[in-house]
Structures are given as C-alpha cells and as structure tokens.
Amino acid sequence: AQKITQTQPGMFVQEKEAVTLDCTYDTSDPSYGLFWYKQPSSGEMIFLIYQGSYDQQNATEGRYSLNFQKARKSANLVISASQLGDSAMYFCAMRGTMNRDDKIIFGKGTRLHILP
Amino acid sequence: DAGITQSPRYKITETGRQVTLMCHQTWSHSYMFWYRQDLGHGLRLIYYSAAADITDKGEVPDGYVVSRSKTENFPLTLESATRSQTSVYFCASGAGGIYEQYFGPGTRLTVT
Numbered sequence: 017a018q019k020i021t022q023t024q025p026g027m028f029v030q031e032k033e034a035v036t037l038d039c040t041y042d043t044s045d046p047s048y049g050l051f052w053y054k055q056p057s058s059g060e061m062i063f064l065i066y067q068g069s070y071d072q073q074n075a076t077e078g079r080y081s082l083n084f085q086k087a088r089k090s091a092n093l094v095i096s097a098s099q100l101g102d103s104a105m106y107f108c109a110m111r112g113t114m115n116r117d118d119k120i121i122f123g124k125g126t127r128l129h130i131l132p
Numbered sequence: 133d134a135g136i137t138q139s140p141r142y143k144i145t146e147t148g149r150q151v152t153l154m155c156h157q158t159w160s161h162s163y164m165f166w167y168r169q170d171l172g173h174g175l176r177l178i179y180y181s182a183a184a185d186i187t188d189k190g191e192v193p194d195g196y197v198v199s200r201s202k203t204e205n206f207p208l209t210l211e212s213a214t215r216s217q218t219s220v221y222f223c224a225s226g227a228g229g230i231y232e233q234y235f236g237p238g239t240r241l242t243v244t
Contacts, residue, residue, distance in 0.1 A: 047230060048230055049229075049230035049231055049232065051232050053235075059220065059237070059238050059240070060235065060236075060237045060238060061222060061224075061235035061238070062235075063232050063233070063234055063235070066231065066232045068230065069230075107175075111229075111230050111231075111233075112230065113229070113230060119165065119167075119177040119180065119190060119191075120175075120224075120233055122174050122175050124174060125174075
C-alpha cells in the first residue's frame, strides 16, 4: 500500500529564513510522481512542485525546491527566503502507476507559520 | 483562461434535497476527479473520470452520482443530501499517469 508521512504537524519560522518541510513515502510502484500542494486559509489547493521518480535532478520552481532522496524515500520541500504569504498548510502527495483509481495519496499536512 | 472552476462556492441545503456541484476545466485534461476534505480524514476520492463518458468510483462514492458528457465538465450530484455530506468538495483535473492534478477552488457544502 502507498503511504505518505509528514511528521511535522506545525512549524514556526522567522520571515526570510529557509524552511524544510519533511515528507517520507512508501510505495512498491516502480514509477511514481511526488507533489507538494499549498492550502492557504482561503481553502484552495495550489500545486507547487512535481518530482518524477526517475528524474535525476531535484525539481525546482522559483523559491520551492524538492529534496528528493530516493533511497531514503524522502521528498522534502524546501522554501527559500520565506515570506509571510507562505503561511499555509502544506501537503505532500504521491501517485503511482499501480493506483487503480488514479487518485493522489496525500499526507496529513504540515501547518507552516511565518513570523514577521 | 480560468483553468478549473467550481460552482457554487458555498451552498447550504436541507437534508433530503438534491444538490449538484459543477466543475469546469479549460485545459482539455482527460482525467477529472472529485474529492471531499474533512477534518480527520484528509482528502478522499469520491469519483473520477478518465475521459468523457468514462467514470468510476473512488473510495467514498455512496450517495453521489457523476456524469461526464463533455471533456470539460464533471458535475457531482448528491441525490438526497445527508448531514454526513457536509464537507468541502474539490474538483481536480490532470493529464493522468503519475503527473500532478490541478484543483478547483472548492465548494463548501453545508447540509442542515
């Protein structure tokens, strides 16, 4: 069975500092995708970044990067130079080729608070 | 170029009434999904569709009906709403496979 684990229910970070949100996963799929989503207090789910399991390089999107360590089955999100607007719930997620229903498996989320 | 939209954004209805939540995407994604988000349960898949006229059940389909006559639309109908269906409903679309899904803004449904 596939599983996503986010061990940090909440984090407080000073503005302008870098922050790492932890994510580990478990799957027997030979091929899979890993994602991070941001859910601000307004409620929408915003796609941030994607990493394919066969990608050789870590994904980056602006201030977001994904620290992908395949052997350790971890996919941590790094946000550089954090901003007040980064305060939100962050979900790590994955999707494998063996998913019968093509759904995305989500972790329980980490609530990030950026302090001024 | 709105991407993926949902309507209504907020809905209050009474137990036993039929309610339809609309979802529209402009990307021509073949896959579309309906999730519900509840405290303590996270996001759970209700129904999904791999293409027009192809739909299938997710993990919590009871009490819901979907249709997909056009690629861009994927309405979700609660045939006879119950209080347990009070939730935030997200529609999503994607290219399929191991690639990301894009979510609509959500519909907050309250059943009284």
